[in-house]
Structure formats: C-alpha cells, structure tokens
Amino acid sequence: MESQELKIVKVRPEDNHTLLEIGRQTFYDAFGSPHNTEENIHYYLSQKFTLEKITNEILNPESQFFFALYKDKIVGYLKLNSGSAQTEFIKGNSIEIERIYVINIYQGKGIGKYLLDNVIRIAKEKTVAFIWLGVWEKNKSAINFYQQNGFKIFDKHRFMLGSDKQTDIMMRLDF
Numbered sequence: 001m002e003s004q005e006l007k008i009v010k011v012r013p014e015d016n017h018t019l020l021e022i023g024r025q026t027f028y029d030a031f032g033s034p035h036n037t038e039e040n041i042h043y044y045l046s047q048k049f050t051l052e053k054i055t056n057e058i059l060n061p062e063s064q065f066f067f068a069l070y071k072d073k074i075v076g077y078l079k080l081n082s083g084s085a086q087t088e089f090i091k092g093n094s095i096e097i098e099r100i101y102v103i104n105i106y107q108g109k110g111i112g113k114y115l116l117d118n119v120i121r122i123a124k125e126k127t128v129a130f131i132w133l134g135v136w137e138k139n140k141s142a143i144n145f146y147q148q149n150g151f152k153i154f155d156k157h158r159f160m161l162g163s164d165k166q167t168d169i170m171m172r173l174d175f
C-alpha cells in the first residue's frame with residue numbers, strides 16, 4: 001500500500017449517511033456472529049447507530065470524526081472525544097479514541113497505524129497528557145495492535161452489549 005495514497009479527512013455533517021453506513025458495517029463485521037448474538041448486536045446498533053445520534057455526534061464540538069481514504073475511497077474511520085464528550089471521566093488532560101475501525105479487507109495494511117499516528121499528532125497539537133481508549137477484553141487483535149503502539153493497560157470497566165455484561169480493558173498512551 002502506497003502511503004502517499006492514504007489521506008485523513010474530517011467528517012462533515014453532510015457525511016452523516018455515509019458515516020452511519022460505515023459505522024454499522026464495521027461494528028457488525030467486528031462484533032457480530034459468532035462473537036455476539038444477533039439479538040444483542042441488533043439491539044446495540046439500533047440504540048447507538050441511528051442517523052439522529054450520529055448527526056448529533058458529528059455536530060458536538062468536543063467530538064471529531066475522520067475518514068481514512070485510500071485512493072480516495074473510504075477505508076476506515078475514527079472518532080475522538082475531548083473534554084466532556086469523553087465516555088468516562090479520567091483524571092488529567094486527555095483525549096479518547098472512542099472508535100477506530102478499518103474495513104475488513106483493508107486491515108493489516110498499516111491503515112490503523114496511520115489513523116493512530118494522526119491521533120498522536122492531534123493529541124500533541126491539543127497538548128494533552130495522554131490518549132486513552134476502552135477495548136473489549138476478547139478483542140485480542142486490537143489489544144495487540146494498541147500494545148505494539150505503546151498503549152498500556154490501566155483499568156477495566158463494565159460494558160453492556162444488549163443484555164450481555166462485557167469487560168472493557170482501558171488502555172492509555174502517555175506523552
């Protein structure tokens with residue numbers, strides 16, 4: 001993959017339908033059957049991935065969404081939260097990666113790393129002290145990916161996927 005053909009662009013409010021589609025698709029591909037029941041996945045998608053919710057999230061000044069483009073095609077996306085948009089309160093000046101997703105067939109080609117490098121650049125511009133995220137304990141490949149990129153485990157939290165009580169591993173990268 002030629003890195004000069006990779007780009008990151010900010011998601012605009014008028015991109016809401018596209019973002020919803022890629023958000024639903026990548027979530028389903030990552031966490032659908034056999035990892036979770038259809039019922040729990042559909043419930044979660046119907047609660048979290050609605051056009052209204054996604055549009056409001058794009059409009060929130062403390063959240064930022066980005067698309068990763070390869071040869072001008074969307075191959076992944078990223079959601080960052082700062083200030084009160086962060087999904088947990090963690091002491092210190094931080095930024096949260098709430099979502100980082102690469103479309104299945106483009107995984108393992110450096111796009112996730114490219115998105116992460118951009119998060120680090122943005123975090124440094126905002127002069128935050130650390131980046132943090134929550135990842136499902138069973139999502140070993142993502143945990144590996146974060147560890148290889150310097151993130152350290154610092155906590156665990158409960159996460160509900162429909163009726164299933166799951167554990168999220170909290171990880172952070174300090175500067």
Ligand SMILES: CC(C)(COP(=O)(O)OP(=O)(O)OC[C@H]1O[C@@H](n2cnc3c(N)ncnc32)[C@H](O)[C@@H]1OP(=O)(O)O)[C@@H](O)C(=O)NCCC(=O)NCCS
Nearest residue numbers: 030100101102107108109110111112113134135142145148
């Ligand atoms: C986790 C995720 C974002 C990582 O993105 P990615 O694009 O697959 O990651 P990268 O390609 O940058 O790196 C992954 C691996 O590919 C390798 N790689 C990177 N560039 C490569 C290239 N050009 N050729 C071959 N392998 C390469 C990396 O070394 C890395 O391997 P390692 O883990 O053994 O070190 C992505 O796999 C994903 O979307 N997964 C499903 C959704 C998900 O779990 N999201 C996170 C929720 S918390």
